Amino acid sequence: MTSVAGSSVSKLVVACDAGMGSSVMLASQMRKRLKKYDVAVEHVAVNAIPADAQVVLCHTGLADRARGIAPQAVVLPFQVFMGDPAFDRVEAAIRDGGTLDG
Numbered sequence: 001m002t003s004v005a006g007s008s009v010s011k012l013v014v015a016c017d018a019g020m021g022s023s024v025m026l027a028s029q030m031r032k033r034l035k036k037y038d039v040a041v042e043h044v045a046v047n048a049i050p051a052d053a054q055v056v057l058c059h060t061g062l063a064d065r066a067r068g069i070a071p072q073a074v075v076l077p078f079q080v081f082m083g084d085p086a087f088d089r090v091e092a093a094i095r096d097g098g099t100l101d102g
Contacts, residue, residue, distance in 0.1 A: 002074050003101040004054050006093030009039055013073070015046040015058040015066050022081040023059075030057070030087065037094045049073065055090065055100060074102040 014030060016023035027043035034041055044050065046062050049070040056075045058066045063077035078084035093100045 001101055002072070003099050004074050005097065005099055006090075006095070007097040009037075009054050009094050009100070011040045011042070011050075011053055012055040012057065012090070013049055013053040013070075014041065014043045015049055015056050015062060016043070017046055017059075017062055026057070026081050026087075029082075030090070033087070033091050034094060037091075039094060055102075057086065057090070074100045076100065076102045 012030060014023050014027040024043055027041055031041040046058060046066050047069060049056055049066060053070055053073045056066050056070055056073045058077060060077040060079055063075055066075045076086050078086040092098060
């Protein structure tokens with residue numbers, strides 16, 4: 001299992017399969033939430049996760065594929081696009097210097 005200190009996160013990726021709807025909105029939401037912590041947020045297809053991604057948010061169904069493509073990153077799966085506890089967990093770890101595991 002990969003882990004990263006929240007205080008060292010500078011790049012988060014929201015990965016999707018093919019759609020451009022809900023995951024784009026999620027990336028925008030996370031961009032707003034993490035702006036004050038100087039964290040860059042990108043939206044990419046799961047097959048195009050960049051090598052410098054530290055944290056990857058993706059739907060549960062894509063988590064195993066994301067881990068195979070980005071073994072260096074903490075992959076945090078979520079169930080719902082709006083209000084999932086994973087999003088609060090990410091922000092809290094970055095804000096408070098906690099650890100993210102995934």
